[in-house]
Amino acid sequence: MSDGLIKRIGWPRIIISAVLVMLILTAMLTGMDWVSLINDMVRRWGQYGILVLAMVPGIQCGIGLNFGVSLGIVGGLLGGLISMELTGQYGLWMSMTPAGRAWMMLLTALVAGIAISTLIGIGYGFLLNNVKGSEMTVSTYVGFSAIAFMNIMWLILPFKNGEIMLPLGGSGLRQTITLEFSFGSVLNNFLMLKIPLAGKVLTIPTGLLLFFFLVCFIVWLFFRSKPGMTMTAAGSNGAFARANGINVNKTRILGTTISTILGGVGIITYAQSYGFLQLYNAPMMMGFTCVASVLIGGATIRRAGVSNVVAGTLMFQGLLALGLPVANNIIPVSSLSEVSRLIISNGIILYALSKSGGRSRG
Amino acid sequence: MESDYVLQMDGVSKEYSGNRVLKNVSLSVKRGEIHALMGENGAGKSTLMNILFGMPVIHNTGGFEGSILLDGCPATISNPQEAMQAGIGMVHQEFMLIPGFTVTENIKVGRELTKPTFFSRIFGKSLETLDFGTMKQDARRALDTVGLGIEEHVRIAGLPVGYMQFIEIAREIDKTGIRLLVFDEPTAVLTESEAARLLAAMRDIAAQGIAIIFITHRLDEVMTVSDSVTILRDGELVTRMPTADTNVHQIAELMVGRKIGGQLTAAEERRQTREGIALKLRDLCVDMPGEALEGVDLDIREGEIFGVGGLAGQGKLGIPNGIMGLYPATGSVELFGEALDFDKLGDALQKGVAFVSEDRRGVGLLLEDSVRLNIIFTAMQINNQFLKGNMLDTREANHHAQEMVKNLDIRCTSIHQVVGDLSGGNQQKVCVARALATNPRLLFVSEPTRGIDIGAKRLVLDLLRRINEEQGMTIVMVSSELVELRSICDRIAIVSDGQVSAIMSPTDSDVNFGLAMSGIRVGAGGPAEELGGEQA
Ligand SMILES: Nc1ncnc2c1ncn2[C@@H]1O[C@H](COP(=O)(O)OP(=O)(O)OP(=O)(O)O)[C@@H](O)[C@H]1O
Ligand SMILES: [Mg+2]
Numbered sequence: 001m002s003d004g005l006i007k008r009i010g011w012p013r014i015i016i017s018a019v020l021v022m023l024i025l026t027a028m029l030t031g032m033d034w035v036s037l038i039n040d041m042v043r044r045w046g047q048y049g050i051l052v053l054a055m056v057p058g059i060q061c062g063i064g065l066n067f068g069v070s071l072g073i074v075g076g077l078l079g080g081l082i083s084m085e086l087t088g089q090y091g092l093w094m095s096m097t098p099a100g101r102a103w104m105m106l107l108t109a110l111v112a113g114i115a116i117s118t119l120i121g122i123g124y125g126f127l128l129n130n131v132k133g134s135e136m137t138v139s140t141y142v143g144f145s146a147i148a149f150m151n152i153m154w155l156i157l158p159f160k161n162g163e164i165m166l167p168l169g170g171s172g173l174r175q176t177i178t179l180e181f182s183f184g185s186v187l188n189n190f191l192m193l194k195i196p197l198a199g200k201v202l203t204i205p206t207g208l209l210l211f212f213f214l215v216c217f218i219v220w221l222f223f224r225s226k227p228g229m230t231m232t233a234a235g236s237n238g239a240f241a242r243a244n245g246i247n248v249n250k251t252r253i254l255g256t257t258i259s260t261i262l263g264g265v266g267i268i269t270y271a272q273s274y275g276f277l278q279l280y281n282a283p284m285m286m287g288f289t290c291v292a293s294v295l296i297g298g299a300t301i302r303r304a305g306v307s308n309v310v311a312g313t314l315m316f317q318g319l320l321a322l323g324l325p326v327a328n329n330i331i332p333v334s335s336l337s338e339v340s341r342l343i344i345s346n347g348i349i350l351y352a353l354s355k356s357g358g359r360s361r362g
Numbered sequence: 363m364e365s366d367y368v369l370q371m372d373g374v375s376k377e378y379s380g381n382r383v384l385k386n387v388s389l390s391v392k393r394g395e396i397h398a399l400m401g402e403n404g405a406g407k408s409t410l411m412n413i414l415f416g417m418p419v420i421h422n423t424g425g426f427e428g429s430i431l432l433d434g435c436p437a438t439i440s441n442p443q444e445a446m447q448a449g450i451g452m453v454h455q456e457f458m459l460i461p462g463f464t465v466t467e468n469i470k471v472g473r474e475l476t477k478p479t480f481f482s483r484i485f486g487k488s489l490e491t492l493d494f495g496t497m498k499q500d501a502r503r504a505l506d507t508v509g510l511g512i513e514e515h516v517r518i519a520g521l522p523v524g525y526m527q528f529i530e531i532a533r534e535i536d537k538t539g540i541r542l543l544v545f546d547e548p549t550a551v552l553t554e555s556e557a558a559r560l561l562a563a564m565r566d567i568a569a570q571g572i573a574i575i576f577i578t579h580r581l582d583e584v585m586t587v588s589d590s591v592t593i594l595r596d597g598e599l600v601t602r603m604p605t606a607d608t609n610v611h612q613i614a615e616l617m618v619g620r621k622i623g624g625q626l627t628a629a630e631e632r633r634q635t636r637e638g639i640a641l642k643l644r645d646l647c648v649d650m651p652g653e654a655l656e657g658v659d660l661d662i663r664e665g666e667i668f669g670v671g672g673l674a675g676q677g678k679l680g681i682p683n684g685i686m687g688l689y690p691a692t693g694s695v696e697l698f699g700e701a702l703d704f705d706k707l708g709d710a711l712q713k714g715v716a717f718v719s720e721d722r723r724g725v726g727l728l729l730e731d732s733v734r735l736n737i738i739f740t741a742m743q744i745n746n747q748f749l750k751g752n753m754l755d756t757r758e759a760n761h762h763a764q765e766m767v768k769n770l771d772i773r774c775t776s777i778h779q780v781v782g783d784l785s786g787g788n789q790q791k792v793c794v795a796r797a798l799a800t801n802p803r804l805l806f807v808s809e810p811t812r813g814i815d816i817g818a819k820r821l822v823l824d825l826l827r828r829i830n831e832e833q834g835m836t837i838v839m840v841s842s843e844l845v846e847l848r849s850i851c852d853r854i855a856i857v858s859d860g861q862v863s864a865i866m867s868p869t870d871s872d873v874n875f876g877l878a879m880s881g882i883r884v885g886a887g888g889p890a891e892e893l894g895g896e897q898a
Contacts, residue, residue, distance in 0.1 A: 007379060224753055226742060226754075229754065233739060239725045243725050243726075245712070246707075302730065
């Protein structure tokens, strides 16, 4: 019985959870501000969650690990920019109270982001259908190319709002755009809980987490619906799907599109929590973070579920939020953090990819 | 005498996550002996052989208890390479061929022959070139031994399952230094004459002093070829005895643990079939590699059980696979008076046809998903059954899956078990359950009894018969097993060389069936003839 339970959870996750608990204990014992470390972990959980969730439809529909989630991120960023442009330049929502306006701007960003990501996702889906068998390589390149291409676009897109343009006049968008006066932290602050703990304050960004769980729930529901089950089947056995009258190309496009949309929604959620829209090369490695998180959560390159996302994001971000400060505290070497972040995320990807070839098919 | 035995496995037990599938089993095989390993579906035969062969699935699930002696010496076999080095070869129940490789490459993989080159003389063996010439000759010889007339340079992908079985056998025969060969249901996908040829080959091999473990559900084969048998039931050893001391009935009873019904007999003349035509084929050509169909005309009446027989590679599998749209087809197909549109994906399904594929792991199953999902999938997909709105109706789905598990005696720990973990025969039953769940008007079953034990075979055949009688479902059964076709079909078409060579009645003589199978068009006469579009 307990044997089966261990197998279901998997040793990697048991070990990581133990490490997390140990890290918290170490932080407590060495007199660090452990409450704020936990705050950090929980905030990051909600902040990255939807981006990681974008991996699920990709894996399930058969395109594998969607390193090209950057395409969705671009869509989301554009959505955010459009929302700010509409308000800043054309006065949309200006008649509302600042609080109401923030919500409406977030909504506008989501709607615009989803619309753009949908279009990009469909095109991306067609592309991936033409490179069956090497999706992961192609998606990695596409991810990087999208960033490179947008580096040019950010310079020439016809936005005007001073808040988002480079200050020196002329054209070009800023590297980092503050959301302080638009929709920054609206979700995080919604119903935020502040619990006094050990002389500090534990803050729970309730709105952020609720939104994350809501999107998770929608995705979970989708995979229990007919189109969701169809997509899963087509992703895991193309011949079976065809024998059941399923057009595998269509389900792959649908999956890729949903993944891209989630990337867009994910980056908007991320940005509002982080407080900034980051353009240019900032989203470059986001795909790797997402891939590592979902794999750490127990997904394989053939199967992933919402629970892998929820657990994986918490563990991965927990390791980063707790591990690095604690390690820095014990062995004070600067720049340890960036290096270890890379080692952790790439190590997990390698580990998971090496394990994923295990199951042979007849 | 200790050293008489090539192999002794003692006190072997195995658990799959708490489920004990082998309990203190022992198995011993003498040199040059053909030893039959018998048992119902899920009795643990393949598991025992996987242990012997050191398959990763065993070690990944916690290993096993018990000991293995090879030629009297304790042996630990922790992976297939070690098994090979120890001189154990295995033909697996589920094919282990590499689809992108050619036949030769598959036969030689891991044991490639090399010839010295200029560089290798200086730098060592790893720079020798592959000796394709000799490898091809070896492959040819092995293929000839099993009587497969296929070109050595063809790729595996897309070949019919019967061919793969032969290639897999050829690969094992080609190995040198082999002292023990395991055949896990090698004849399940072969026709009778091919199986006979294989049995002869097995005798030759055994005569060279190589021991053979032979797993099969065909009792007559056991009686003809084996020297001794071991019988397992529910993971326990029932008995080991010389074949000469027993008979078919005793083995069957020992396997099942109860008496089972008599032999299959030819279907008696039955009720009238209805007037309408369920399936009308005109000049149907199907481009299925190895099973091409070249212009077939057939009329299948509503409510009949129609059999399609013939040797492997003659094209009988092309009929269902072409109609279901799995391979390119031309010609005209009418289902219940409506023309089938080959260009529309799943058109046959929409028109009320269901299909149990002969390739259960490739086409028939979602191996990583639950028994439940596999059973309900097609019905959900095509008829929107088991859905509430657009969502899975868990209650209905559970209920139906449970019912099917009970009706077809699918041995699984629960309906949530992953299908890939079921035994071969039980996977087959899941395929049948999936097709039945759609309540089709016309059911294609391709090799429905492949790999399932005699008890379950009866069950499936009786079930087909029953749904045909009770619901009037038209059934087209494609099978290599003439005996089975003759036991339930009203008429049987024999496909030879891509065409229908004859349409026979189940009561026709064996001679006539034999002639038809070899492509000779017999005017068997009888009422079966008049509707069948026999070729000119
Ligand atoms: N990988 C696995 N994980 C869990 N259970 C398994 C696994 N493989 C086999 N089993 C279970 O072990 C039991 C024995 O299976 P096995 O494949 O040895 O049967 P078998 O005697 O070869 O049957 P068949 O004649 O149908 O091939 C079955 O109940 C099966 O469900
Ligand atoms: Mg088996």
